[in-house]
Amino acid sequence: MTDLHRILTFAPDVQRNLTAYVRQWFAPEDDVLRHVRQNTVAQGLPEIQIRPEEGQMLQFLTAAVGARRVLELGTLAGYSGIWLARGLPDGGTLITLEMDPKHARVARDHFALAGVADRVEVIEGVALDTLRGPLADAEPFDMVFIDADKPSYPDYLAWAVEHVRPGGMITAHNAFRSGWLVSADGDAKVQATRQMLEAMAQDDRLVSTIVPVGDGIAAAVVR
Numbered sequence: 001m002t003d004l005h006r007i008l009t010f011a012p013d014v015q016r017n018l019t020a021y022v023r024q025w026f027a028p029e030d031d032v033l034r035h036v037r038q039n040t041v042a043q044g045l046p047e048i049q050i051r052p053e054e055g056q057m058l059q060f061l062t063a064a065v066g067a068r069r070v071l072e073l074g075t076l077a078g079y080s081g082i083w084l085a086r087g088l089p090d091g092g093t094l095i096t097l098e099m100d101p102k103h104a105r106v107a108r109d110h111f112a113l114a115g116v117a118d119r120v121e122v123i124e125g126v127a128l129d130t131l132r133g134p135l136a137d138a139e140p141f142d143m144v145f146i147d148a149d150k151p152s153y154p155d156y157l158a159w160a161v162e163h164v165r166p167g168g169m170i171t172a173h174n175a176f177r178s179g180w181l182v183s184a185d186g187d188a189k190v191q192a193t194r195q196m197l198e199a200m201a202q203d204d205r206l207v208s209t210i211v212p213v214g215d216g217i218a219a220a221v222v223r
């Protein structure tokens with residue numbers, strides 16, 4: 001094992017500095033994204049949005065598969081939605097699902113502020129109901145980002161595999177569950193996350209991995 005490998009693998013301060021480097025050069029927040037994060041707290045919403053480097057990774061993956069139709073599960077205040085919407089070409093659309101009306105309202109304001117309201121539709125309601133109801137026969141999506149309630153992750157994956165076009169991408173946030181993924185036990189959220197990840201890894205219709213950015217983004221390309 002080389003010294004460099006040892007440092008990269010084990011030293012927490014090196015990991016922190018690498019993340020800071022990625023943020024500085026590849027995922028700098030503009031005034032809008034900074035405001036959205038601050039206003040999320042000011043409006044009394046939980047501060048549980050993705051990190052900037054995760055947003056940039058989603059934007060990268062969106063562009064990599066040439067996505068024009070993106071679906072997000074779990075809008076919160078629109079932070080990740082802005083990263084996704086900014087990865088779309090002209091004429092592209094993001095549909096994002098949110099069950100909390102206050103979150104949906106704040107998100108709509110943020111999408112307007114970011115200048116992407118024309119390409120974003122927020123659908124209010126329990127995500128599984130929306131997926132199995134209004135979106136059951138929707139045109140195939142190019143990209144799905146799963147970031148709502150963890151116990152439903154296996155169901156979300158099963159839906160996405162049937163509704164993403166070949167060559168499209170399925171992604172899911174918090175794959176590492178802050179490290180609990182590999183602990184001996186785990187709560188219902190950890191168990192559901194494991195169930196989804198292992199289904200993803202074993203599905204012959206998918207080519208899958210976990211992108212080790214932030215809290216881990218599970219990612220699968222549909223064959």
Ligand SMILES: C[S@@+](CC[C@H](N)C(=O)[O-])C[C@H]1O[C@@H](n2cnc3c(N)ncnc32)[C@H](O)[C@@H]1O
Nearest residue numbers: 049050074076079080098099126127147148149
């Ligand atoms: C982790 S936050 C999403 C963060 C957002 N993707 C971001 O990074 O900016 C999860 C969101 O999903 C919503 N949510 C939780 N369970 C849901 C469900 N069953 N259906 C729809 N939305 C749900 C919550 O209200 C919350 O706003």
